[in-house]
Amino acid sequence: MPRIDELERRLNTLEKEVATVSRSARRYRSLCAFLLLMFLGLGSLAATNRSSVLDVIQTRRLEVVDREGNLVLAASSETFGGQLDLWNTEGQNLLRASASVQGGDLAIWNKGGTNVFGAFATPTGGETGIWNKEGKRVFRVAAKSGGGGKLDLGNEKGQTVVALNTIKDIGGAIAILNTRGNKMFIAGTHEQGGVINLWNRRGVPIFITGFGTDGQSGSLQLRNARGNQVFSAGVDDDGDGLITIWNAGGRKPRTFSAIK
Numbered sequence: 001m002p003r004i005d006e007l008e009r010r011l012n013t014l015e016k017e018v019a020t021v022s023r024s025a026r027r028y029r030s031l032c033a034f035l036l037l038m039f040l041g042l043g044s045l046a047a048t049n050r051s052s053v054l055d056v057i058q059t060r061r062l063e064v065v066d067r068e069g070n071l072v073l074a075a076s077s078e079t080f081g082g083q084l085d086l087w088n089t090e091g092q093n094l095l096r097a098s099a100s101v102q103g104g105d106l107a108i109w110n111k112g113g114t115n116v117f118g119a120f121a122t123p124t125g126g127e128t129g130i131w132n133k134e135g136k137r138v139f140r141v142a143a144k145s146g147g148g149g150k151l152d153l154g155n156e157k158g159q160t161v162v163a164l165n166t167i168k169d170i171g172g173a174i175a176i177l178n179t180r181g182n183k184m185f186i187a188g189t190h191e192q193g194g195v196i197n198l199w200n201r202r203g204v205p206i207f208i209t210g211f212g213t214d215g216q217s218g219s220l221q222l223r224n225a226r227g228n229q230v231f232s233a234g235v236d237d238d239g240d241g242l243i244t245i246w247n248a249g250g251r252k253p254r255t256f257s258a259i260k
Helices: 004-053
Strands: 061-065 071-078 081-087 093-099 104-109 115-122 125-131 137-143 149-154 160-167 171-177 183-190 193-199 205-211 218-223 229-235 241-245 254-257
Touching: none
Parallel strands: none
Antiparallel strands: 061 071, 071 081, 081 093, 093 104, 104 115, 115 125, 125 137, 137 149, 149 160, 160 171, 171 183, 183 193, 193 205, 205 218, 218 229, 229 241, 241 254
C-alpha cells in the first residue's frame, strides 16, 4: 500500500492540474466573449456604412401608407413605363402621373371620383383639358398637326361654344357656336385682311364683312333668311362708295354710286 506522504503528493499534484484547467477555461470564455463583441461591433459598423451609401432601391412596386395603414402613395411599373399614384386618407385616387404610348400623362380627380384635369402627350404635341364636377369638359387646349394651337371652351354640358384656332402662315380665327354645334360668328384673318361672318340660328350666313374684290378696300354683304344676297356696300375702281341692292330672290340689282 502507498504511504501517506505519497498520497498527499498525488493530491497536491491533482489540485494544481484542476486549477490550471480552470484558469484555461476562464481564458477561453473571455476570449470567446471578446471575439463575439468584436464581430457584433464590426457587423453594426458595416450596416451603418452600407446605409450611408445605399442610394439605389430596385422594386416593381413601392407603397407608402399613413399611420392608420391606408395606402397614400404607390410607385409602380406599368405597361408603358412608370406610374405614380396618390390617394387621400379615404382611399380615393386623386392623382396619377404615368408614361403612355405617346409620352407623359397626368390626371387629377376630385373627391367625388370625377376626372377634372388632364395633360398628356399626343402625336401632334400636347393636350390639356379641364372638366367640371359633372365630368363635362369645359376647357381644351391642344397642339394641331400643322404645328399651331387650338383652344376650345365648353358650356355646362360640355358642348364647345367658343373655339380659337391658328391658321398656318396666315394668323388666327375665333368661332362662336350655339348648343347645336352651328357656327354663329367667325372672325379671322385672311391673306388679304380680316373677315367677319355671322349666321342665323338655322346656319344661314346673313352678314359678311371684310375686304373687297381688290383685296384692299372694305366690303359689306347682307343676306336674307334664305341666304340670298340683298345688300352690298363697297368701293368701286375709282375708290368711291358703291351700294347695290337686290330683291328677296337675289335678283334685279340696283346700284347706287357716289356723285362725282
